[in-house]
Amino acid sequence: MRKVGIAASGLTEFSKNDSSVESLMLSAIKPIFHETKNLSQNDVDVVLTSTNANNKYLANIISELSGISPRTAHTVESLCNSGTNGIVSAYSYIASGLADVALVVGAEKNDSPGLVLEWDKSRGAYTHPIYWASMFASAHMRRYGTTLEDVAYVGAKNHRNAVDNPYAYFKKMFSIDDIMKSKYLTETLRLLDCSMPCNGAAAILLASDEIIKKFTDAPVWISGIGQKSISAGFTKNEDLTSMKSTVQSSIDAYHMSGKKANNVDVAELHDAFSICEIIELEDLGFAQKGMGTSYVKNLYDNNDKKINPRGGLVGSGHPLGATGIAQTIEIFQQLQGKAKKRQVDRAKTGLVHNMSAAATSSTVLILES
Amino acid sequence: MNTFEQELKNNNFVCSSCLKCNKLVWPPSDFCNSCFGGVTWRQVEKTAKLVEFSRQGNEVFCIAEFEGNIRIMGSIKNASNLKVGQSLTLVKCDYDSKWKFILEPVI
Numbered sequence: 503m504r505k506v507g508i509a510a511s512g513l514t515e516f517s518k519n520d521s522s523v524e525s526l527m528l529s530a531i532k533p534i535f536h537e538t539k540n541l542s543q544n545d546v547d548v549v550l551t552s553t554n555a556n557n558k559y560l561a562n563i564i565s566e567l568s569g570i571s572p573r574t575a576h577t578v579e580s581l582c583n584s585g586t587n588g589i590v591s592a593y594s595y596i597a598s599g600l601a602d603v604a605l606v607v608g609a610e611k612n613d614s615p616g617l618v619l620e621w622d623k624s625r626g627a628y629t630h631p632i633y634w635a636s637m638f639a640s641a642h643m644r645r646y647g648t649t650l651e652d653v654a655y656v657g658a659k660n661h662r663n664a665v666d667n668p669y670a671y672f673k674k675m676f677s678i679d680d681i682m683k684s685k686y687l688t689e690t691l692r693l694l695d696c697s698m699p700c701n702g703a704a705a706i707l708l709a710s711d712e713i714i715k716k717f718t719d720a721p722v723w724i725s726g727i728g729q730k731s732i733s734a735g736f737t738k739n740e741d742l743t744s745m746k747s748t749v750q751s752s753i754d755a756y757h758m759s760g761k762k763a764n765n766v767d768v769a770e771l772h773d774a775f776s777i778c779e780i781i782e783l784e785d786l787g788f789a790q791k792g793m794g795t796s797y798v799k800n801l802y803d804n805n806d807k808k809i810n811p812r813g814g815l816v817g818s819g820h821p822l823g824a825t826g827i828a829q830t831i832e833i834f835q836q837l838q839g840k841a842k843k844r845q846v847d848r849a850k851t852g853l854v855h856n857m858s859a860a861a862t863s864s865t866v867l868i869l870e871s
Numbered sequence: 872m873n874t875f876e877q878e879l880k881n882n883n884f885v886c887s888s889c890l891k892c893n894k895l896v897w898p899p900s901d902f903c904n905s906c907f908g909g910v911t912w913r914q915v916e917k918t919a920k921l922v923e924f925s926r927q928g929n930e931v932f933c934i935a936e937f938e939g940n941i942r943i944m945g946s947i948k949n950a951s952n953l954k955v956g957q958s959l960t961l962v963k964c965d966y967d968s969k970w971k972f973i974l975e976p977v978i
Contacts (some may be wrong), residue, residue, distance in 0.1 A: 624942060624970070626943055626971055628944040628969050633932060640924065644955065687927070688927045688932075689927070703930075735898055737942030738942075810916045
């Protein structure tokens with residue numbers, strides 16, 4: 503397989519400002535063509551669109567509107583981890599030699615049909631994601647004594663980080679007290695424990711090692727990939743204190759890259775709800791089981807931006823099809839040393855974790871400068 | 872409305888069962904997810920195990936597991952001193968665009 507790297511990226515602000523999916527995508531693509539040296543539309547072999555919107559033939563439409571005539575154009579949809587699925591597909595095209603340069607663009611609107619998986623009837627009347635998140639929270643609290651205050655540290659940390667992210671949905675800090683007093687949606691979940699559906703887009707340009715230096719002097723390499731789908735129905739994740747698909751994805755990504763959790767300098771974790779970050783820290787090997795809470799509290803107390811420096815989904819907002827790409831862009835910028843106020847010192851190795859539908863599927867990427 | 876949902880609306884919780892290998896197929900499907908054999912419908916036992924629960928206002932919602940395989944989300948009425956792992960019994964099921972399950976503790 504050929505080496506594949508990230509050459510360039512573009513983002514829109516995550517907001518409730520109304521815009522079409524096409525316009526959002528073009529807004530994220532525009533800076534890639536404006537700011538990347540030697541890049542023209544003729545260089546792009548593959549265009550992949552990542553969204554849960556019901557727009558048909560979208561990758562071809564975006565290609566035409568961008569002046570690109572690619573060999574391959576199609577949409578990748580996998581609910582909340584559509585974005586990293588798009589990146590893995592693009593990686594595969596390039597690594598196999600079918601393409602040299604691929605553009606992946608993801609976008610979503612706040613009323614996306616991807617917010618609830620209608621197929622999963624096993625949720626009964628409890629179809630909204632807050633119910634599965636409450637089950638994970640209750641299980642973790644029961645087994646490890648995790649408290650609502652422990653969970654509030656995730657939100658307080660990520661909202662604080664999001665203040666330095668110009669593209670984030672939230673522009674203000676929330677204290678532990680603010681979160682503790684926010685509206686209780688269930689016994690174990692409050693409004694400020696949740697990520698917000700919003701409008702937004704993210705785009706990323708991948709290229710083979712044979713051509714990438716034409717576009718950037720500081721490529722970031724994708725050195726590890728792990729993906730796992732255990733089911734579509736959320737009740738198949740037997741142990742609710744863990745995300746089985748995340749555990750397996752991380753094992754594969756660490757194996758492929760030759761890295762381990764203790765080699766990772768900076769990471770983006772999929773905190774669709776604050777409790778998710780605690781569980782993921784444990785499942786990805788950053789903390790021992792039951793110790794995710796103290797790991798987060800330590801990050802908060804030391805203003806350490808190692809985990810979710812852009813503010814996570816809780817602080818940045820969650821435009822489903824864009825999220826995994828935005829997470830990857832954050833690690834790309836961190837490893838290039840271009841993350842400004844969010845920069846983690848001497849970051850050389852990063853991790854992206856993106857999951858869907860109560861962690862029934864997960865993607866883990868390892869990136870290296 | 873499919874057969875499963877029609878039965879649910881009749882307050883009858885059924886599940887597809889493989890005609891070839893006898894596997895209980897969950898979620899309901901026209902094909903066995905082990906051997907792709909055809910299926911028939913059979914009654915699910917009324918007793919379930921409480922896997923996890925939480926509350927929304929006065930309402931208790933839960934994950935319940937039937938026959939060691941079938942997990943659903945439903946509500947629990949007459950809930951007090953609940954313990955994960957305890958037995959529940961299905962007192963009502965229904966279908967109204969969503970599957971609905973109401974359980975209560977086995978005393």
